[in-house]
Amino acid sequence: MCYVLIFVFAIITVIHSAPKLATKTTFWDIPTGHCDPVCSCQMDGLYYSEGEQWAKPEDPCTIYKCFKNGFYEPVQKGCWYKEQCHMVNSTWSEGCHTFSCTENADFVYYKLKEAGCSLATGGCLPVGARWDDGCDVLECQLDGECLKTKKVRTGCAVQGTCKRIDSYWHDGCTVYMCANESNSAVTRSLANELMQWPDGNYAILKPQSGCPSDVPQVWSEGSRKHYSAGRNIFSKPLTLAGNYTEEFMRHDFCIHGTTSNSAMLPRYKTYWEQGSYCILRRNGICPRGFSDGYISFDDNKAKSKSVSTGVLPDGDFMTKTGLYFCCRKDGSVLNEIVLPKDENFVLFMQNGETECQTVRGMSHSVEFVTFDGTAKSKHEKRGLTPSAKIIDGDLTLNFCHYKTMECGCSDPSGEFVAVNTEKEINCVIKKCISEMGMKIFKIVSxxxxxxxxxxxxxxxxxxxxxxxxxxxxxxxxxxxxxxxxxxxxxxxxxxxxxxxxxxxxxxxxxxxxxxxxxxxxxxxxxxxxxxxDCPWLDSCKAPNTTWEYNCMTYRCDMNVNGGHYQWNVLPIKYGCNDGNGNCYEVGTNVSGQCFDAVCRLSENKTVVYLDVTKGGCAWKDTCKTVNATWKDGCHDFKCEWIDTKTGFTAIVNATDVSCEWNNTCYKQDDVWSDRCIDYKCIVTREADAVNWSVQTVRLACSFKGKCLAVGKEITKNCVTYKCNLKGDQLRLDPNKQ
Structure with missing residues (x-):
């Protein structure tokens, strides 16, 4: 809403309506004798008695009063605003805006004192104030001289929460993004969108499905093989990669590093969130929120030497096998955390927990390995560690195997179709939807x-x-x-x-x-x-109907025989047309301009025609006899007798055609000049007509008896003129001096 127009209007009104006043100004307008013995006040040709008050129509808020001896002064001043007067120094409100009436020297005007934005729910907020509207943050702003409500931040509403622009999330199956489109937040589902593992240095156990592949360049692998007393125990199933036997264990590790090339990183980043779980330490420090822990296996050195390959997590790998862990216990295992859901992975169960940390979009199972020791085995455990028990020299380590959920709907071939995705199956387009916790196909078409x-x-x-x-x-x-x-x-x-x-x-x-x-x-x-029906021209005629056409009367005859229809259009009345719309019966004598004829019917009764017995050519209200020749203007004509197979007729034929120009005749292809322009006679012949026209072949400007070609110049009296063609007109323009 803009206010500058109201403000300016108020100033203009006051300028036109109020006299130029000082703070205490009186006006004298002494009449010329006719007011004796009592002088009245005069303004704009009107007289007012002593004590009378008035206002000008154009300024109803300024009240004048007439005093003794014919002087008057304003006794009340105000601002005219929307059909109301507001006194000087008063304020009033309209909506969320406050105005004041001010007097400054000689002027009385109103101005905007305070402005605000109206809320849809009612109430006002001052300029600069912000408020929430769903996931949008709005601000009351003054843009130049106009107030407006501007959206300064927006987001996507998702299950009672607001997701910021360019943020990502998933519901266990589908990845979504909050996108900004035309300053509005729109939730978009993303197909085949990779999720990035948290940044930093750490390690996890490698499952049989392999190490994560979100950014292959940041992952490396290693292994540690060490021997026990010979009676190791494992959960069934055991989904870890490596090799686990009763005699030895070979742990395979996935080592996460860092990269400086941010262009290769997925858009959907994940973070280590609050919960109760453990990972392996790498490079001497745990990610933020984790605490250190340590567990070592007292290996059986007598059987064989332990073996390490590749890149390893932090630990002791010389005379024993020791592993450093990063564990956290700042949240419930029941609260979902978000990690990449596209591939299987392994986390360690936190010490003291009996369940695995819940990860959105992943199912999990608890697995374990028990390293067989002896009563004299000296396993070590300190700090915040995963779930590990040492009983009678045996060390049992619990971990959680996370498996991707089969998200979507299964088609007849066993292939899964993602939620909100359409697929054509045997000419039927189906869409996988989530309904009452189930993934089902819905027929689209x-x-x-x-x-x-x-x-x-x-x-x-x-x-x-x-x-x-x-x-x-x-x-x-x-x-x-x-x-x-x-x-x-x-x-x-x-x-x-x-x-x-x-x-x-x-x-x-x-x-x-x-x-x-x-x-x-x-x-x-x-x-x-x-x-x-009988076909006739572009129409159909019903059986036994009659109609007239070109001075003839016809009838539709139809013969039906055993379901077969045979039609015939028969002429039942004959007549001749003289070409002027007049009809004549057969045998009738017809007289016209320059001819005498008889309407006749051919012997086979198929043709009706006018047989001309005497005729000539009609030419400008005269009749020309057959074979007569004459000249009209620049053209020669001849009356000729033509056989039309149904009789003879006379026609006028142009035998010689010329071009007429200023009362002069020019033959075909003649060229002549007229005022510096050359013309040519063009004659064209068609099947039944001869046409003539005059064609311009050269243009020039006339200058004092001389012809100047287009584009040429001539100098006369120190002025140079040039012949120009402007459109279809020749012009001789002064070019330079």
Missing amino acids: GGCLVNGKCQPEGSRWSVNHGETCRSQTCERVFAGPVTMFEVKDGFPGCRDGAVCKNVGEEIYRGCYTSRCTSDPVTNTTAFKVIKA
Whole structure:
């Protein structure tokens, strides 16, 4: 909302309506004698008595009063605002805005004292204030001289929370992003979006499915093989990579490092969130929020030497096998944390827990390995460690194997289709949706597979055998809870191009009406003509009807024999047309301008014509005899007698055509000049006409008896002129001096 216009209007009003006043100003306007003995006050040609008060129509808020001896002064000043007067130094409010009426020297005006933005729920907020509207943060701003509510931050509403712009999340199956589109937050589902493991240095045990592949360049691998007393025990199943036997264990590790190339990192980053779980330490320090712990295995050195390969986590790998851990216990295992859900992985169970940390979108199982020792084995455990027990020299270590959930719907081939994704399966487009905690396919559109092509539900086509056809449709059928689409056969019909007409349907072709009929004996169908008319020009004439055309009367005759229709258009009355719309019966003498004729019928009664017995050529209200020649203007003409196969007729033929120019005749291809312009006579002949025209072949400007070609210059009296062609006009313009 803008206020500058109101403010300026107020100033203009006051300037025009109020006299130029000082703080205490009086006005004298002494009349000329006629007011004796009492002088009144005069303003703008009007007189006011002593004590009378008034206001100008254009300034109703300034009240003047007439005093003794003919002087007057303003006794009240105010601002005119929306049909109301507001006194000087008063304030008033309108909506969220406060105005004040101010007097400054000679002017009285109102101004905006304080502005604010209106809330949709009611109430006002001052400029600079912010408030929440769902996931949007709005601010009341003054843009130049206009107030506006501007969105300064937005987000996506997701299950009662607000996700910031460019943030990512997933519901266990589908990854989503909060995108900013035209200053509005929009939630977008992302297909095949990778998730990044938390930054930093750490390690995890390698599952049989392999190390994570979100950023292959930051992951490396290593292993540690060490021997026990010979009776190791493992959970079944055991999904760890490596090699675990009763005699030895070989642990395979996935080592996470860092990279300086941020371009290769996935957009969806994950972080170590609060919970109760453990990982392996790398490079001497734990990620923020984790505490150190240590567990060592008292290896059996007598059996064989332990072996280490590749990159290892922090630990002791010389005379024993010791591992450093990073553990946290600042949250409940029941509270979901978010880690990449695309691949299986392993975390350690926190000491004192009996359940694994819940990870969104992952199922988990508890597994263990028990390292067989002796009563004299000296295993070590200190700090905040994973769930590990030392009993009778045996060391049992618990860990959690996380497996990706089978997200989506399973199609007939066993392939999973992601939630909110469509897939065509046997001509049926299905969408995988989540409903009441279940992933089910919902039919978007259906169809039937016919000859390798999908026919949409409700479509109709025909199968043809000669003139007989059978219509088919694709229909939805229900077999218990299963929805299917099947091809349904219709009754036999008649083929009409690519369409199959049902028995009893009629078609109209030309001037014939046909009906699709079925033969009960042969069970075949065909179209049979049930009605016919006579074709005439672009119309159809019903049997036994008559009509007139070109001085002739015709009748439609129809012969029906055994279902066969034979039509004939017969002339029943003959006449001649003189070309002017007049009709004459056969045998009638016809006289016209320059001719005498008789209306005749040919011997075979197929042609009616005017037989000219005497004739000539009509030319400008005169008659020219046959073979006569004459000149008209620049052209020569001849009256000729022409055989038209139905008689003779006289026509005017142009024997010589010339071009006429300023009362002079020019032959074809003649060239002449007229005021510096050259012209040429053009004559063209067509089948029944001769045309002539004058063509300009050269242009020049006329200058004091001389011709100056277009583009050329001439100097006269120190002025240079140039001949120019502007559009279709020649101009002689002074070019330079």
